[in-house]
Amino acid sequence: MICPKCNYKLSVESPSCPQCGIVFQKYFKYHPKLSDHGDFQTPAEAIPPRLTATSNELLTETQPSNPANLIGGLIIIAGLIIWSWQLIGPPIVANAAGNSFLHMVNLPFHEAGHIIFRPFGAFITSLGGTLGQLLMPSICMGVLLLKNRDPFAASVALWWIGENFLDIAPYMNDARSGTLPLLGGNFGHSAPYGFHDWQYLLTESGLLVYDHTLAKMVFAFGSFIMLLALAWSSLWLFKRYQQLKYSNTHNYY
Template structure:
C-alpha cells in the first residue's frame, strides 16, 4: 500500500506532460489588421489614383533623398510653405510650457501634424495607404527641419520676417542649442535629423508599394 502510493506520487501528472501553449506573436495580427488591411474589392479608379500619388512621392522623395543637406532643397520646395503654418502654430501651442518648449514647439508642430494624420488614417478611417503618405510627409518634415538645425551657428538662412538669424534674435535652433550647450554639434544633429527623415521616407515608400501590390490582386475589374 505504501509502495503503491510512492509509485503513484512519482508518476508525472497528465497536466505536467501537456505542452504549454505557445503564444503567437501579436505583430503579424497587428500588421494585418492595421498596417496592411485592404478592401475585399478594390475600385480600379481609386487604385489608379493611389498609383499616381505613389509615383509622385517616389519622384519627389528620390530628389530629397539624393540632394545634399547643405543645399536646403527641402526648404526651397513647395512643401515648406505647407509645413510653415504648422511650424508657427506649434510655437503658440507649446507656449504654456515655457520658453524652451515654445521655441522647440515650432519644429515639433510641423512633425506632429503628419503624425496625427498617420494615426487618424490608421485608427479612424482604416486607410493604411493614406497612412503611408502621412509617414512620407513626416519624413519630409524631418528633412525640412534639418537645414534649420544645420544653420544654427552660421544663421545665414532667411527667416519668416525676411531677416537672417544674425539680424534678429529669432533663430529657433541657435537659441535651442545655445540653451542646451550643444551649439558646436549643430551639423551632427542636422545630419541625424536628415538621416531619420531619409529612413522614414524609404520605409513609407516600401509600405506604400506593398499595399499597392495587395490592392492590385483585389481589383474589381
C-alpha cells in the same frame, strides 16, 4: 464561413470575401449580425473593428478593389518616389525641402507650435515650432490609420512626417552660421538671440558645436521614414493588385 453579402462560402476564415471583396468587420459595423442564438444584433452591439484588428490587418487591410483605385495609387506612389529623389538627393545646405511648396504647408504648423507650447517656458516654446510641424502629420496618420482604416493614406501621411524632418535639418544645420532667411526678413546672425529656434535650443543645451552632426542625423532619419512610407504604400498596393487579380480570376471561372 459564409459571406453575408454574396453568400459565397469561405473554406477558411478570412478578413474579407474573395468573391465580392467586402471587409467583414466593416460590414458588421453597419449591418445587423446574427448572434449564436439566431437573434439579430444591432450594429452598435457588434465588436468595434478598431479594437479587434490585428497589426497586419491594420497596416495592409484593403477595401474592395477596382482598376481606378489601383491606377490612382500607382500615380501617387510614382509621384512620391520622384519627389523623394528630389528632396533626399541634394545635400542639406541645398535646403531642397525648404525650397519646395510643402515648406509653405509646414510653416503655419511650425508657427502654431510656438503658440501652443508657449505656456511651457521659453525653451519648449522654441522647440514647439519643430514639434508643431511634426505633430500635425502624425495626427493625420493616426486618424487615417486608426479611425478611417486607410493604410494607403496613412502611408502618405508618414511620408509627410519624414519630409518634415528634411525640412527641419537645414534649419538645425544653420544654427551657427545663421545665413538662412527667417520670417520677417531676418537672419540668424543678425536677429536678436532666441529668434533662430535652433541657434537658441542648441546654445542653451550646450550642443551648438554639433549642429551639423545633428542635422545630418535628422536628415538621415527623415529619409529613412520617407523610404519606409514608400515601402508600406507599395506593399499595400501590391496586396490590392493581388486582391483584384484574384477577384477577376474567380469571377471568370
